[in-house]
Amino acid sequence: MVFRRKKEKKVKEEPARERISKPQPAEFLVAVNELHEFVLSAKGKIRNYDARGKFVIANNGFRDKIWGISVEIESTNIEGLENLIKIDELNPGDKIERNYTITKKKKLPIELELSIDTTPEQEEQGIAVVYGTDQSVKLQVRIRNNSEAKINEIVFRKEFPHANFISTNFSADAGTVNNYSNEIEWNISDLNPNTEAKLLIEGKVRSEDKEKLDLGSANLSFKAGENLAAVKIKSMESLVKNLFYIQKDEREEEPNIWDCKVIIENISEFPIKIMKLVVKESDNGKRVLDIEPDKILNPGEKFESNVWTVKSEKIPTFHKEAHISVVPIKKIAVLGNGTIEKLTLPVTSVQIKKEFVPNTVGSYRITPIDTNIEIINEGATRIKSLIIKDTIPSDFKPPKQEDIEVILGNKKGKEGITIRLEPNDYNPQSEHKLYIEILDIKRSFGTEFSSNKKMKVNYRMQAWKPKEEYSPYSGDIEVTLSTVEIGPRLTVRIPQEKLPKINVKHLRRKLTVGKSVIPGHEKGEYIITLIFRNRGNTVLKNIELIDKLPKDFSFISGNIEPQEETIDDGKILKFKFNEIRPDDEIRIEYMIRGTGEYKPEDAEILYK
Template identity: 25%
Template sequence: MSNIKVIKTIPDEFTNPTVRETTEGRAGVEGDKIVWTIDKLAPEYTVMLKFTCNITVNDITRRSTGAINVSYQAASSFAEGLAIDKFDAYTRNKFFIDTLERDEEPNIWDNKLIFDNSSEFIIQLFNADVYSPEDPSKKFVDIDPNDVPMLPSGAQWHSVKWEYESEDYPTFRKKLEFRVVPDYQYNVNVSVSVSDVILEIASITGEMIYDKVETPTYKAQDVIATLKLGNHGSAPLNDITILHQTFTDEYQPPKAEEIKLIWDGDEVEITADAVNFEMNEFKITLSNLKENSTGMLKPDSTLEFVYPVHCINPVRDSTFDSEITYLVNTFPVSQELEFKPDVPTISAIHIRRKFRIGKEVIPVGTLGHYKIILSLENIGESKLLGINLLDKVPDSFEYSEYSMTPEITDEVGQDTLKWIIEELDVGESLEISYEITGTGEYSPSDAQLAL
């Protein structure tokens, strides 16, 4: 190929076109076009032009990048039907024999026939005989025409070396036959228009949540992390990497088998080699998805990564402040997209429950009539949650007049009164009262039983 000219049209949406590199020829910007010229290009040889443009987009609509027009001169298959019917030719030729006596073996000669095409044409050597002057049947060189390639102008053909023993200078008889091969040249002018490449827009959305952001001190507990990634663009995603850092001895990453990958609502197996942990950084890598059974992550598709963060006996007031980075790319490879979602902080809460519970029995009115007062006080530094307050009524007593209606259970006997206190703030106290009346034979001390 020769006289090559490549013209790339730059659409109006693209600005600041700049030629960065050419491996062959000359290129420059001319108005709204990039023009690249190459004088000559050898067969099976690839050249490259790199250029950049700027574009700012506010939506995910695909963009046209402009057509490419190529013109050049080259060979073409239609010329294969051309042939030369008859021709006459005279040509120059040259051949010689190299004869070299061995350094360490006197009178032993190494010999080689060389045919040199000193003409301007292609020559076919179809016979070359070298034989002894005394015995023409003793041939040192005898060729098969099929083993000798066509020799273009300036080319040489070398025979296989042969050994000859003589005290005198060796002499040989030679017979060479060759013919001029007819050839012709032609030029073909070619013009090609390459349709423009559609620029897909890569865009992602991401979210990260924990199922809880507080963990107790000096206890082992898992906090479940859910990472969501959505393909919000028009280009499918071929490579996806999730980085979660920085882990510590108190806050440790999951193992590969603990990670759940949900792809558009369906759980997908994640291989162990896709998970890596080193230098306090946890990494999940989904690479070359186009070769996987899942295929690439298509537009409007979502991924969810669900895994535990192992909280291992964190000390008081310790925190897990981490950073998560999503890295994605398309196929063919483009500019890598990076997204960092907001990541909540996991805090170690020092919860130590301290409370005072009491029971007071007050005789009221007639014999066997008592008022029971249960008291609960939060004397610690943490809120109390989910307290079950129980009081067993002796079998010989009837109960009534509650200040707070209880649940009647048989947890510790036939009649157990149960109050559920959902929460009690620091320093807060609570009193619950009810009355009982004894019947039959009983001991008033039975009413002193508290749980």
């Protein structure tokens, strides 16, 4: 029988239409998503580190199921995920998810360190700031890729409390930097293995807190690929519908000679991969085809092998083996997201107090005055060394070195304290500068000058016949110090308007002392009145009015109770007063009784 081809009708050619693009193949997704969350100190030390992942197999197709799924996983130090995962079938829209944790984490693939210098003009790097002053600082951010794989999409964000930090300049040797109102964002697209990048931020800081300066926290995020994942896909196989057949054509002019070839059509919605084809003759097992095409077929595509020839009177039959699998879309991502603890700097804050006791003296008199100085550490740094520069005004005689006492807490300084006067004399006609220098406070006192501690300096000088027209007298004082936590050298002064003053008054004592004696109602009784009047311009302190009683008389009653003291010829009555101010008058009335005659001329009053 001869089959003839029908004559094709001529079809009228139509105008060309817009080409319709082929639909994209459906997705057979195999995903590994790992998240590394961490907390770092500003120096890069790991405070907390948690790593976990999710393994996902998903049929994202619309009509075809996938079956016979087998995934071999290579992993170490994880929990929650077996090394061989088998799934019978996945219908369109189905997925399998497995969560796992990474139990033994290696060090972070990325290293970060913040380094600040509060003394950029000095050789030594400073870490402390001074309270209430604007000062320049430099902040360096160093990011290093410690892994053997490239790290991508590195984003470093650093916030700055606006009141505490104002950036003035920034530069980076890699990536781009964006400067927002209170945040700097540094983006690095990729960082090669074992390389690092640096960002330098320059600005000014000001601390209104006496203990610490808060420069805000930071955030670091990055992405990496399969090389840094704890879970790796070693091999994977799966099946989907396809059309596999062998075409057998007997030659027209050579009967019993067959030209054969394998044809595979991808009739699914997924791409498939032909990895190996083996065809054997059924009757003798002769291998006629053994190839590894390593060929990917998208939906609708087909594969044809080379032709092989078989000589047979019968229609040849074959045994075939095909290794075909769905081509998965592998998405392996390692995400890192970390917080860098707040960057805080210790603050140096020192207060000085100074007082004179007494703070008022009489003119043209020699009067001792105690000078008391307090240096209070109100900050968080430890004071390492200091120099006190005190001023002793003219008309005041300086103390001797051995009479100057320096105390830290409750410990007196023993060694390493240098005291000197300029000029080096005790002439009260000249102003003097008193220097007290302590280069190693811990060695001198056996303790540190730490937060909230006080150092006291006490000495006695003498007002040397000062004149009222030069009043008030004062003495400047300043303290220059350095701290254990390196920072700017600090000089502290008491403002002129707050310096203690020594007032000089032309004080002269003028007083009136009187006594009256009146007989009482009964024989031997007498009413005594003592009067003391301060007519001067100075306060009289520690006053004792003293009256004598004859031997045969005793104190009966009075408006003020005296202290009595027995003497050979009678008694002494003492009336004591702490102070009597100018223009004040003291009046004491009391009754005595005795035998014999009380002669007023025998009575007397004493002022002590």
